[in-house]
Amino acid sequence: MRLVGAELTKIFTTALWWVFALILIPLWALSILFNWGTANVTSQVDASQVPADQADVIAATGQPINIASNLYTSGQFFGVLLILLLSAILVTNEFFHLTATTTFLVTPHRERVILAKLAAAVLLSLGFWLVTTLLNLAVAPFLLRQLGLPVQLGAGGVWRAVGLNALAFALWAIVGVGAGVLIRSQIGATLTLSIGYLVGPLGAQAVFFLLSQYVTKVFEKLTVLEPTTASQLMISGTELPGNPPRWVGALVLIGYALITGLIGTLIMRRRDVS
Template identity: 45%
Template sequence: MNLVRSEFLKIRTTNAWWLFGLGAFAMLALTFLVNALGAYYALSEPTPEGLNPDDAATFEATRDVVYQAANLYTSGQFFGLLFVLLLGIVVITSEFQHQTVTTTFLSTPHRTAVILAKLVAAALAGAGYWLVTTALNIPATIIFLSTQDVSNQLGEWPVLRSILLNLLAYVLWGVLGVGFGVLIRSQIGATVTAVALYLLGTAAGAIFFTLFANWLDADWISDLQYGLPSIASGLMVSGTNIPGQPVFWVGAVVLVGWSVLTGTIGTLITRTRDIS
């Protein structure tokens, strides 16, 4: 616990946490506006005529009020997770950036304990980001749904499940950030690479698997995109199952697997790497 408190002291005494927080807040406001507009049209417009059965089923599923409520309550997740990832990267790379890692490991020779403390601190910081974003999303969503003459849906288990799994996503992305920072010790290099992979990699992966699946006429190939942690995070907070997509728990399993993998690799590398 002393190590965890030390890591929180390092986070609090730098500008990274509140700069990332401001970025997450700005993107949360923008995302909620977009989601609210989408929910307005989804809840008020009928299913367009002329759609094939698959597209019609998908459209009907997204018109479900539980789906829209879960989407609104978890608004800002995509960019919020990016900022949590960056914060986790800073937790570990700042030690190398400012050359304090030698002092850290001399004062605490057990490197595994140090990395575990960083993982815990990053995970708890992610939980803090979730708490703030959820505290903003809940009243905003309740107000919006009331204008549509719809109940707040908080009594529906799929909606509550989405909110709780969103917490898990924020926690695990903090762990992913620490693991990624261990692999690339340069703070600038790690942050730039992480942003590029998160934004461009997500879009490129989704397009690649979709086009490849259409080319080979194999739907299972399209499902491989949910192996990407960013897409898996969105899947796990879906309030209802969308036709043609895996069920929500697949996203949770994928994200847990990535977190365990990166956390384990990061710990093993740090235990054996020369820090001089």
Template identity: 55%
Template sequence: MNLVRAELLKIRTTSTWWLLALIYLPLWGLALFFNYLQADALASGNVGEVPENQADAVAAASLPDNLAANLYTNGQFFGLLMVLLLGVLVVTNEFFHQTVTTTFLTTPHRSAVMVAKLVATAILGLIFWLVTTGANLLVGSAVLEAVGVGARFGGPVWEAIALNALAYVLWAILGVGLGVLIRSQIGATVTGILLYLGGAIGAVIVISTLAARFGDWINNIQLLVPSLASSLMVTGADIPGNPPRWAGAAVLIGYAVVAGVVGTLTLRRRDIS
């Protein structure tokens, strides 16, 4: 616990966390604006002409619980990117400011240091989730009232909120693993952004193209893309044509476990000089 508190202190006494929070705030507002427009369109049925093969998915997305789950997990896409970068910076800051030698001289057991970083970053990811979820519950309830649905707090909604918390923790762990593999602060940060944003956008384009050619079963491939797997976790209920939510959670857990193990082994063996 002392090591975890030390890691939390390192983060709390730097500008990292509040800079990421300032970057995230307008992105959260932008996501809320588009989610409001989507909720209004789905609740009123003004979605235009829907292809026959997508009618069931649109009908499922229009269900009150799914509208509520989407709003109560608002900003997840950019929020997960922020905790990913936070995890990266927890590690790379040590190398950038050349404090890593002091850290390992104070605590020679590198595995213990790595575990402390993972736990501390996971705690920060949960705090990030808690703050955004509190704001989402307040604003999301107001939006649901405005579009004529009313605030919803059914079982599927709480499941989406809980799985969202898990996603924040797992992406924080992925960030730590990436920071260990790429010591350069700029290099790791740019790589994380490109993998997250580029991977999500590129995968959507490729999967949509392949699904149109070979059939909807291709949509199951989205599970292999971490950012799409985490988005799948926060649907209020399973959407026809998409893999189940638990599958997205299982895949993301697998990525996080691999990142944590590889990061720990790498930190134990790599020369820090």
């Protein structure tokens, strides 16, 4: 616990965490307004006027529980990006400020240091999740009433989406720490993770689309292997037609977290930090 406390102190004694927190607020506002606008458009679409292969998806996304789940989990896309970067910086800061050697001299068991950083990153991610969730709980009911829909706070699907959203934040924090170990350069890690997170989904979807068109339709289902798509799947209120179950998205993201966390710990145990 002392190591975790030390890692949290490293975060909260710098301006970085509250700069990220301040950035989170306008990004959250943008997200919930976008989700509200999307719900407005979806509710006005006549499913009978669209292609048959899209009608079921449009009808499902237009269900009140899915609209509500989307609004109550607003801010995930940008929120986990900030957590991803902040978690990576928690590691790369040690190399940027040349404190890694001192840290590992004080605590020779390197895996304990990495575990402490993982725990600190997860706690920080849950703090970001809590802020966005409280904001959503305050604003989303008003937006749902504007759409003529019930607030859905008694629906189990909504609370499952909120809970899985917390899991997504925590898992992305673990991925960030692992990535920070793999890419020790602070600038390099920030740029790589930002570009990979924002551009990666588009590239993955394009590749899977081409494979599904020219190889086999099975590849349509494999887009969930892209981590951003997996975390978005987790927060749907119900199972969506043509998409894997929500638990598949959770398993994919858990897999990425385990792989990056284990690889990061093993590399840090062996890597020269002088």
